[in-house]
Structures are given as C-alpha cells and as structure tokens.
Amino acid sequence: MSTQDTEHEHDRDHDHAHDEITAGDGIGYYETMEIAVRELLVSKGFIKPEEIRRQLEVLDSRTPALGARVVARAWLDDEFRARLLENGRKACEELGISFYDDTQLIVLENTDKVHNLIVCTLCSCYPRPVLGLPPDWYKNKPYRARAISEPRKVLAEFGTFIPNDVDVRVSDSTAMIRYLVLPRRPEGTETYNEDQLASLVTRDSMIGVVAAGVADPRTVK
Amino acid sequence: MAINPVPIDAGIIRGVILASGEAPLFSPSDRVEILARSPVGHYRVPMYLRGKFGVVHSIVEPSAVDNEEEGYGRNAGSKRHYYRVSFLMSEVWARYAGSPRDELRIEVFETWLVRARA
Numbered sequence: 001m002s003t004q005d006t007e008h009e010h011d012r013d014h015d016h017a018h019d020e021i022t023a024g025d026g027i028g029y030y031e032t033m034e035i036a037v038r039e040l041l042v043s044k045g046f047i048k049p050e051e052i053r054r055q056l057e058v059l060d061s062r063t064p065a066l067g068a069r070v071v072a073r074a075w076l077d078d079e080f081r082a083r084l085l086e087n088g089r090k091a092c093e094e095l096g097i098s099f100y101d102d103t104q105l106i107v108l109e110n111t112d113k114v115h116n117l118i119v120c121t122l123c124s125c126y127p128r129p130v131l132g133l134p135p136d137w138y139k140n141k142p143y144r145a146r147a148i149s150e151p152r153k154v155l156a157e158f159g160t161f162i163p164n165d166v167d168v169r170v171s172d173s174t175a176m177i178r179y180l181v182l183p184r185r186p187e188g189t190e191t192y193n194e195d196q197l198a199s200l201v202t203r204d205s206m207i208g209v210v211a212a213g214v215a216d217p218r219t220v221k
Numbered sequence: 222m223a224i225n226p227v228p229i230d231a232g233i234i235r236g237v238i239l240a241s242g243e244a245p246l247f248s249p250s251d252r253v254e255i256l257a258r259s260p261v262g263h264y265r266v267p268m269y270l271r272g273k274f275g276v277v278h279s280i281v282e283p284s285a286v287d288n289e290e291e292g293y294g295r296n297a298g299s300k301r302h303y304y305r306v307s308f309l310m311s312e313v314w315a316r317y318a319g320s321p322r323d324e325l326r327i328e329v330f331e332t333w334l335v336r337a338r339a
Contacts, residue, residue, distance in 0.1 A: 104281065106305075121267045148269070151310075152319045164320050170310075172327040175265045175288045175303060177281060 058100055062132040064203035066097055067180060070130060071206065072197035074107075075185040085109055088180060092130055099129045108171060109182045110208070115162050116181045117155065117208035119147035120173045127178035131203060138207065148172060158209040181205065183212040242284065245302040246331055251277040253306060254337040255329060263292035266333050274337050275308040278326060287330050301331040 027035075041047045070092055074081040084091035088105030099105070105127060108116035120126065121144045126134035137143050146154050151168050155161070162168055171179045183205040189197060205212045247253060257272035265288050281303040286296055310323040317323070 121269070122265065148325065149314055150318065151323070167320055168310075168323040170323075170325050172267065172325060174267065175328050175330065176285050177303070177305075177328045 064131050067130045067206045068198040068201035071201045072194045074182055075197055097130055103178045105178050107180050107182050110184045114167050114169055117151050117170045118179045121148050122174050125173040127180045160210050181208040186212055242299045242301040245280045247277045247304055249277050249279055252337040253334045256333050263289055265289055273313055275306040278305045278307040303328045303330055
C-alpha cells in the first residue's frame with residue numbers, strides 16, 4: 001500500500017477521479033544516493049560492475065520456490081525433517097541453498113498444538129537465502145507492530161483462525177537468526193510426490209500467516 | 222571464567238581455561254531480565270522488551286560478534302552468545318487478547334541479559 005493510499009482513507013462511493021497508477025518520473029533521495037555511492041566505488045576501483053550484477057543474480061535466484069522444496073522434502077523425509085529442525089541452515093545447505101548473508105536458520109514446525117508466526121519488529125530481517133525478498137507488508141509498520149502484540153487478530157485478517165487450544169508463538173527476528181515456518185502438511189496429500197507437495201507451499205505459509213494450501217491434485221503435475 | 226567441564230574419559234583434556242565469552246553464561250530454563258538500557262545509536266533489542274522477564278529457551282551456537290557493534294563496522298574481536306529467550310505474551314502486553322500460553326521468542330545478545338530470581 002502506498003503512502004498515498006494510507007493517508008487517503010475515503011469511503012466507498014467515489015465522487016472524484018484518481019490519477020492513473022504509474023511509476024514516478026523522478027528518483028528519490030536514497031536512490032540518488034545509492035547510485036552516487038555505487039558509481040564512486042566503481043570509479044575508485046573498490047568494486048567492479050560485474051560484482052554488483054553477480055550479487056543481483058544471487059538475490060534473483062532466491063525465491064519462495066526454494067523454501068517450498070525444503071518444506072516438501074521435510075514432509076516426505078522424516079530424517080531430513082529432523083536435521084532441518086536441528087539446524088535449518090545445514091539442512092538447506094544439503095540441498096544446495098547457500099547462506100550468502102551468513103545468517104543462521106531456525107525452522108519452526110507448526111503442529112496441532114503450536115502455530116508459529118515470523119516478524120521482524122525492528123526492520124525487515126527475513127530468510128532471504130531460502131525465500132528471496134520479503135513482501136512489502138512484511139516490512140511495513142502495521143504488520144511489524146501488530147504481529148507481535150495482537151498476532152491472532154493479524155492472522156484472522158489473513159483468513160487464518162487459530163483455535164484457543166493451539167498456542168500462537170511469534171518469533172521476532174532481529175539479529176543473526178532467520179526463521180522459516182514449516183507448515184503442517186495438508187490432509188489428503190498422502191499420495192503426492194515432492195513436486196506436488198511443493199506446489200502447495202506458498203511464501204505466506206512459510207512466514208506463518210496462512211496454512212499450506214490444498215490444491216486440486218488434477219491441476220498439479 | 223569457566224573451566225571445561227567435560228570429563229577426561231571423553232578424550233578431552235581437562236584444565237583448559239576458557240576466555241571470557243567463550244562459554245555461554247546462561248543455560249536453557251534460566252530466568253532472565255532484559256536490561257532497560259537506552260543506548261544511543263544502533264541497537265537490536267526492541268523497546269517493548271526492555272525491563273521484561275523471560276526464560277532462556279536455548280543457546281544460539283556458534284557465539285557471534287555483537288550485531289550492535291557490527292552495525293558500526295566493528296566486526297572483529299571477542300564473541301559472545303545469543304540466546305533464544307521466551308516470553309509469555311500476557312507478561313509483555315498487559316491487555317493481551319489470546320491464549321495465556323501464547324509466546325514470543327526472540328534472540329538476545331548476552332550483554333543485554335541479567336539473571337533474574339526464579
């Protein structure tokens with residue numbers, strides 16, 4: 001949600017036109033600063049343009065699809081699941097997922113007794129090596145403040161209703177640890193293979209705001 | 222200062238004295254208080270937890286450089302442990318609406334913790 005949307009709280013009957021949504025013309029202060037510092041570092045020979053491009057490729061290669069593979073493997077392989085819960089980073093490294101940001105990973109298993117939710121109240125700590133970039137709402141203040149103080153209400157707004165006999169456990173990620181939620185394996189997926197299972201695992205289910213979905217098995221390979 | 226407690230029959234030589242920070246000062250299930258300091262600059266302990274009481278859930282290995290120092294580019298030097306500390310939501314938020322068993326967990330650097338009475 002843009003700042004304009006937040007400030008522009010109106011009722012539903014519109015009596016005025018809105019501007020077309022377009023990318024802004026000018027660039028902002030921090031963007032200008034970033035370009036200036038980057039060009040300075042390159043011109044002074046501290047970093048090469050190839051290194052910047054390489055790092056962008058590293059980031060681009062990390063998407064929720066990686067996390068989904070990890071979860072699907074854990075659902076199918078109990079020994080892998082045990083290793084994943086014991087040391088998330090090592091188990092992901094087994095699958096070839098490197099931790100370029102030198103963070104550790106704790107994997108939090110959702111059960112019929114505990115539902116886990118991840119937030120970074122200070123900024124936007126996120127398990128980027130396995131999930132890529134965080135969604136905008138994860139970085140915005142309303143989620144950061146409310147996930148920690150009224151998690152059940154936030155979950156309900158995502159359509160996730162946690163019964164009172166299930167404990168909600170919120171992990172605030174602020175320093176060197178990143179978290180990944182291992183969602184519960186949906187019922188009726190006993191015959192699914194790893195690809196089919198991975199297709200049920202969404203980014204949001206690995207943040208803990210929703211459960212892993214149940215797709216029609218006919219629509220997945 | 223801690224002395225390596227592993228018995229000699231495990232093949233470990235006894236009597237090796239560890240430097241400050243090498244061995245964790247707190248253990249799982251220790252009750253701890255988060256210091257209510259207000260440092261200027263970069264910090265990693267959110268305001269809402271300062272002065273709150275929690276329980277050490279686990280020790281984060283390996284020991285690490287303090288992220289608050291690292292924020293200023295000081296990424297060498299002595300390491301200490303982070304702890305995964307658990308708080309009851311109802312103790313953190315006076316008017317918490319939810320199960321009394323709902324919990325919050327967060328990693329806290331050793332220098333922010335003091336031992337609290339059980």
